[in-house]
Amino acid sequence: MTSDTSTVQGYDPRTGDPAGDPVPQTTPRAVAHIAVAAADAFDAWRETDRTTRAAALEAVADALDANVAELVALADRETALGETRLTGEVARTTGQLRLFASVLRDGGYRDIVVEHAEAPRPDLRRIARPVGPVAVFSASNFPFAFSVAGGDTASALAAGCPVVVKAHEAHPRTSLRTAMIVAEALDSAGAPEGVFAIVFGFEAGIALVQHPAIAAVGFTGSARGGLALAKLCAERPKPIPFYGELGSVNPVFVLPGAAQARPEEIARGYAASLTLGVGQFCTNPGLLFVPADGERLLEEISAAVAETTGGPMLAQRIHDGFVAGAQELAARPEVRTLAEGKPGDGPWSATPVVYSVTAEDYLRSATELREEHFGPLGLVITYTFGSGPDPFNLLDVGALGDGQLTASIHLDPGDEADITFGRTLADRLTGIAGRIVFNGWPTGVAVTHAQHHGGPFPATTSPAHTSVGAAAIRRWLVPVVYQDCPAQLLPGDLADGAL
Amino acid sequence: MTSDTSTVQGYDPRTGDPAGDPVPQTTPRAVAHIAVAAADAFDAWRETDRTTRAAALEAVADALDANVAELVALADRETALGETRLTGEVARTTGQLRLFASVLRDGGYRDIVVEHAEAPRPDLRRIARPVGPVAVFSASNFPFAFSVAGGDTASALAAGCPVVVKAHEAHPRTSLRTAMIVAEALDSAGAPEGVFAIVFGFEAGIALVQHPAIAAVGFTGSARGGLALAKLCAERPKPIPFYGELGSVNPVFVLPGAAQARPEEIARGYAASLTLGVGQFCTNPGLLFVPADGERLLEEISAAVAETTGGPMLAQRIHDGFVAGAQELAARPEVRTLAEGKPGDGPWSATPVVYSVTAEDYLRSATELREEHFGPLGLVITYTFGSGPDPFNLLDVGALGDGQLTASIHLDPGDEADITFGRTLADRLTGIAGRIVFNGWPTGVAVTHAQHHGGPFPATTSPAHTSVGAAAIRRWLVPVVYQDCPAQLLPGDLADGAL
Numbered sequence: 001m002t003s004d005t006s007t008v009q010g011y012d013p014r015t016g017d018p019a020g021d022p023v024p025q026t027t028p029r030a031v032a033h034i035a036v037a038a039a040d041a042f043d044a045w046r047e048t049d050r051t052t053r054a055a056a057l058e059a060v061a062d063a064l065d066a067n068v069a070e071l072v073a074l075a076d077r078e079t080a081l082g083e084t085r086l087t088g089e090v091a092r093t094t095g096q097l098r099l100f101a102s103v104l105r106d107g108g109y110r111d112i113v114v115e116h117a118e119a120p121r122p123d124l125r126r127i128a129r130p131v132g133p134v135a136v137f138s139a140s141n142f143p144f145a146f147s148v149a150g151g152d153t154a155s156a157l158a159a160g161c162p163v164v165v166k167a168h169e170a171h172p173r174t175s176l177r178t179a180m181i182v183a184e185a186l187d188s189a190g191a192p193e194g195v196f197a198i199v200f201g202f203e204a205g206i207a208l209v210q211h212p213a214i215a216a217v218g219f220t221g222s223a224r225g226g227l228a229l230a231k232l233c234a235e236r237p238k239p240i241p242f243y244g245e246l247g248s249v250n251p252v253f254v255l256p257g258a259a260q261a262r263p264e265e266i267a268r269g270y271a272a273s274l275t276l277g278v279g280q281f282c283t284n285p286g287l288l289f290v291p292a293d294g295e296r297l298l299e300e301i302s303a304a305v306a307e308t309t310g311g312p313m314l315a316q317r318i319h320d321g322f323v324a325g326a327q328e329l330a331a332r333p334e335v336r337t338l339a340e341g342k343p344g345d346g347p348w349s350a351t352p353v354v355y356s357v358t359a360e361d362y363l364r365s366a367t368e369l370r371e372e373h374f375g376p377l378g379l380v381i382t383y384t385f386g387s388g389p390d391p392f393n394l395l396d397v398g399a400l401g402d403g404q405l406t407a408s409i410h411l412d413p414g415d416e417a418d419i420t421f422g423r424t425l426a427d428r429l430t431g432i433a434g435r436i437v438f439n440g441w442p443t444g445v446a447v448t449h450a451q452h453h454g455g456p457f458p459a460t461t462s463p464a465h466t467s468v469g470a471a472a473i474r475r476w477l478v479p480v481v482y483q484d485c486p487a488q489l490l491p492g493d494l495a496d497g498a499l
Numbered sequence: 500m501t502s503d504t505s506t507v508q509g510y511d512p513r514t515g516d517p518a519g520d521p522v523p524q525t526t527p528r529a530v531a532h533i534a535v536a537a538a539d540a541f542d543a544w545r546e547t548d549r550t551t552r553a554a555a556l557e558a559v560a561d562a563l564d565a566n567v568a569e570l571v572a573l574a575d576r577e578t579a580l581g582e583t584r585l586t587g588e589v590a591r592t593t594g595q596l597r598l599f600a601s602v603l604r605d606g607g608y609r610d611i612v613v614e615h616a617e618a619p620r621p622d623l624r625r626i627a628r629p630v631g632p633v634a635v636f637s638a639s640n641f642p643f644a645f646s647v648a649g650g651d652t653a654s655a656l657a658a659g660c661p662v663v664v665k666a667h668e669a670h671p672r673t674s675l676r677t678a679m680i681v682a683e684a685l686d687s688a689g690a691p692e693g694v695f696a697i698v699f700g701f702e703a704g705i706a707l708v709q710h711p712a713i714a715a716v717g718f719t720g721s722a723r724g725g726l727a728l729a730k731l732c733a734e735r736p737k738p739i740p741f742y743g744e745l746g747s748v749n750p751v752f753v754l755p756g757a758a759q760a761r762p763e764e765i766a767r768g769y770a771a772s773l774t775l776g777v778g779q780f781c782t783n784p785g786l787l788f789v790p791a792d793g794e795r796l797l798e799e800i801s802a803a804v805a806e807t808t809g810g811p812m813l814a815q816r817i818h819d820g821f822v823a824g825a826q827e828l829a830a831r832p833e834v835r836t837l838a839e840g841k842p843g844d845g846p847w848s849a850t851p852v853v854y855s856v857t858a859e860d861y862l863r864s865a866t867e868l869r870e871e872h873f874g875p876l877g878l879v880i881t882y883t884f885g886s887g888p889d890p891f892n893l894l895d896v897g898a899l900g901d902g903q904l905t906a907s908i909h910l911d912p913g914d915e916a917d918i919t920f921g922r923t924l925a926d927r928l929t930g931i932a933g934r935i936v937f938n939g940w941p942t943g944v945a946v947t948h949a950q951h952h953g954g955p956f957p958a959t960t961s962p963a964h965t966s967v968g969a970a971a972i973r974r975w976l977v978p979v980v981y982q983d984c985p986a987q988l989l990p991g992d993l994a995d996g997a998l
Contacts (some may be wrong), residue, residue: 124949450612450623
C-alpha cells in the first residue's frame with residue numbers, strides 16, 4: 001500500500017497496520033476544478049448575510065457534535081490519541097465554529113469606520129472584505145481542531161471566504177468523513193455549492209497553492225513543509241499571503257524562589273505538559289531553565305518523568321524522526337540523561353525522556369540544542385543565578401531562538417528576587433514569544449477573544465496574526481474604502497442608518 | 500559628479516544642473532552602526548509613555564512648520580514641484596505627525612483585550628507591541644509626505660519603533676535638512692539617542708534591509724525596486740515583513756449617463772487629475788473608460804488636455820523612462836493620439852498626452868496597454884455599452900489588472916442604467932482596488948481614520964495594510980498576550996484599573 005502514490009493510506013499507530021481503506025489522491029485536474037468552483041462560490045458566500053453565515057457555521061458545529069462517536073472512533077484508529085482527548089477535541093472544534101458565529105453576529109470584525117464629508121475631506125467609509133478562496137493545510141497532531149473543520153476553516157468561512165482543505169496524510173479517513181459532514185451541513189444551511197472542499201495528496205497541495213483562484217493559505221506543520229509552501233506562494237505571478245505556524249520550543253524559566261517554594265508542583269506540571277498527547281504539541285515545553293542549586297526540583301522532575309508512560313506517535317515518519325533526534329542529542333558529550341518514562345506499546349511508541357545540560361554548555365551550542373523535537377523530549381538547562389539582571393545571558397536571542405509561540409515563567413510572587421528578575425525576563429520575552437505564561441504551562445491554548453497564538457519567525461511566518469481565537473479571522477480580510485459613494489450604491493453595512 | 504558613486508548628488512529638474520553640494524553616501528559599516536544604535540534605542544522608546552511619544556511627534560511637526568520656508572526652497576530646487584504644492588505638502592506632513600500623536604493619546608491602536616480568568620480559561624490580556632527598528636524607503640514624488648518625516652516614519656515612531664530612513668536620491672539635500680530638524684526635535688523632546696537616523700545611497704539601502712537589527716520595512720516606489728527589496732527581506736535568515744507600495748494605473752469608468760450629463764466637468768477634472776504634479780502620483784488616473792458614442796465627452800477631453808502645460812519631471816531617469824514609454828505606446832497600430840498638452844520648459848520636461856484605443860483592441864493587449872506610465876500620460880478606452888451586466892468583459896482582471904490602489908466610477912445618480920451597472924461595477928472593483936471613488940478623481944488621498952491606501956498585489960505587497968491614515972500604525976505592531984500574570988508584573992496598560 002505504501003508504494004501506491006495514487007492513494008493516501010492511513011495507519012493505526014498502535015499496530016502500524018493500515019487503518020481502513022485508502023483515500024484516492026486528488027489529481028491536479030480535479031484540484032483545478034475545485035479551486036474554480038471555490039472562486040465561483042466566492043461572490044455568493046461573501047454576499048450572504050453574516051447572520052446566515054453564522055447559522056451555517058453553527059449547523060456545521062451541530063452536525064459534528066451529532067457524529068462525535070463515529071468521528072472519535074475514526075480518529076482514534078488513525079491517531080491513537082485516545083477517546084477522552086479526541087472527544088474533547090471535537091468539542092473544542094465545534095466551540096471554535098460557534099465562537100466565529102458569535103464573531104459574525106457581533107460584527108466588529110468588519111472594522112467599519114465612517115467619516116462623513118468635511119471639506120476638503122470627502123466622505124470615506126471603510127469596511128473589511130473577505131480576501132477570496134483560502135487553502136487550509138491540516139495539521140497531523142489535531143485531527144479536528146487544526147484540521148478539516150478546524151480554526152483556519154472556521155475563521156475563513158466566517159470571513160466570507162470559500163475554503164479548500166488539504167487533508168493531512170496521517171488521518172485521511174477522519175478527514176474525509178469530517179469533510180462530508182461539513183459539506184452536507186453547509187449545503188443544508190443554504191451555503192453555495194463549491195464553498196467548501198477537500199483535497200488529498202502532496203501533489204494536490206502544491207497544485208492548490210499555485211492555483212490562481214486561491215487568495216491566501218493557512219498552514220500548521222513543520223518548518224520544512226511550511227517554508228516550501230511559503231516560497232511557492234511568494235513566487236506565484238500574483239503572490240498571496242501565507243499564514244504558517246512552523247514550530248516552537250517554548251522555553252520555560254523556573255526562577256529560584258519558585259524552585260524552592262513548590263518543586264513538586266512544578267515537576268508534576270512539567271512532566272504532564274511534556275508528555276501530553278505524546279508530546280506532539282506545538283506548545284510542548286522543550287526547554288526548561290532551572291537553578292543549578294535546585295537539587296530538590298531536579299529530583300522531583302526525575303521522579304515525575306519516571307512515572308510517565310510513552311505512547312504511539314501519530315505516524316511512522318514522526319516516530320522515526322523523534323527517535324533519531326533523541327539519539328543525536330543523547331550522544332552529545334555535554335548532555336546527560338536526567339530521567340526517562342516508561343516505554344509505551346506498539347512499534348511507533350515514543351518513550352518520554354528528559355536530558356540536562358549546564359547553562360554554560362548550553363550557551364556554547366544553543367542553536368543545535370534548542371532544535372525542536374516533536375514528541376515527549378525535554379531539555380533541562382541548569383543555570384547559576386548571579387546578582388546581575390541577566391548573569392548568564394539567557395535572555396539573548398542566541399539562547400532562546402528568534403521566535404517562539406510561548407515562553408513561560410515560574411516565580412514566587414512573595415520572593416523579591418523572583419519578582420525583580422521576572423519583570424525583566426517577561427519584558428524581554430515579549431520580543432521573542434507571542435504568549436507569556438506565568439506559573440503555568442504552555443500546552444492548552446484557550447480559544448477566546450484575547451488569545452494570541454503566534455510569534456516571531458520561525459514560530460510563525462506572520463507574527464502579527466494568530467491562528468487561535470477570534471482575531472484569527474483578520475488573516476482573511478482586506479479593507480476597502482468607499483469615497484463619496486451615492487447612498488443608493490453603498491453596501492448596507494455602510495449606510496448611515498446601519499451603525 | 501554623476502560618476503562619483505561615493506556621494507548622492509541632487510539636480511535641479513528645471514535646468515538639469517547639480518542642485519547644491521552632494522551628500523556623502525553612507526558606508527555599509529556606518530549603516531551597521533546606525534542599525535545597532537536603533538536597536539539599542541528600541542527598549543527606551545517603546546517604554547516611553549505614549550503621551551510623551553505623542554509630544555515628541557508634535558515637537559517634530561512644530562519644528563518642520565517653523566522651517567517651512569527653508570524646506571520648501573530646498574525641495575523646490577531638487578524637485579521643481581513648486582512652492583504652493585510643496586508648502587501644502589509640508590502641512591500635510593506635519594498634519595500626519597499630529598494625527599499619529601492623537602492616535603497615541605487615544606490609545607485604541609494598542610488593541611487591548613482583557614479576559615479575566617473563568618475556569619477552565621486562564622486570565623488572558625493582549626496588547627500590541629512595537630515590532631522593532633523599522634527601515635523606511637522614501638519616495639521620489641513626495642519629498643515630505645512620503646519621505647524622511649512622512650507617513651511611514653510618523654506611524655513607526657508612534658508605534659514605538661526606532662526609524663532609519665533611506666533617503667531618495669532625487670532630493671538628498673531636502674532629506675538631509677529634514678533629518679536634521681527631525682533628529683533635533685526628537686532629541687529636545689527627550690527621545691533616546693539612535694531612535695531616528697538617515698542613510699544615503701543604494702548600497703546603504705541594501706545593507707539596511709539585511710541588517711539583523713531591522714525588524715520591518717516600509718517602501719514606496721517602483722515595482723522593480725520594491726520587489727527586489729521584498730526578496731531580500733524574505734531571504735534573510737530571519738525574514739521580516741515588507742510593506743511596499745509598488746504602483747497602480749487607477750482605472751476610471753465614466754458611465755453613459757454621467758458622460759451625457761456632465762462632459763465638460765468630467766473632462767476638466769480628468770485633465771487636472773492627470774497632470775497634477777506632472778502626473779507623478781501613484782494615484783494618477785492612467786486608464787479612462789468612456790462610452791464610444793460619447794463624442795461630446797471625447798471632444799471636451801481633447802480640449803481640456805490641450806489647455807494643460809507640461810513641466811519638469813523629478814529626475815532625468817524618470818523623464819527618460821516616461822518619454823520612452825510614451826513613444827512605445829504611440830507606435831502601436833491600435834493606439835491613436837487623442838490630445839496633447841503644451842510642452843513645459845527645461846530638459847526634463849514632460850508634455851501631457853492622452854492616447855485612445857477601442858475596448859476591443861484594448862482587451863486584446865490589456866496586459867501591455869495597462870502598464871503604468873509614471874507621468875502625465877492617459878489612455879482612454881472607448882467602450883460600447885451593451886445590455887448585459889458586462890458586455891465587454893471590462894470587469895475581468897485581464898482588463899484591469901490584479902491590483903490597484905484605486906478605481907473610480909463616474910455615474911449620474913438620476914440615471915437608472917448608470918446606477919444598475921454602477922452597483923455591479925463597484926462591487927466587482929472592491930476585489931481589485933483598495934479605494935473606490937465615486938464622481939471624483941483618485942489623486943488626493945485624505946489622511947484620516949477611515950482611509951485605506953493599499954490594494955491587492957501589485958498595488959501593494961500587503962493588501963491588508965494601508966500606508967496612509969491612522970491604520971498605517973498597524974504595520975509596526977505585533978500582539979503579545981499575558982497569561983495569568985501576577986498583578987505586580989503586569990504592564991501598566993493591562994492593569995485592572997487602567998481601562
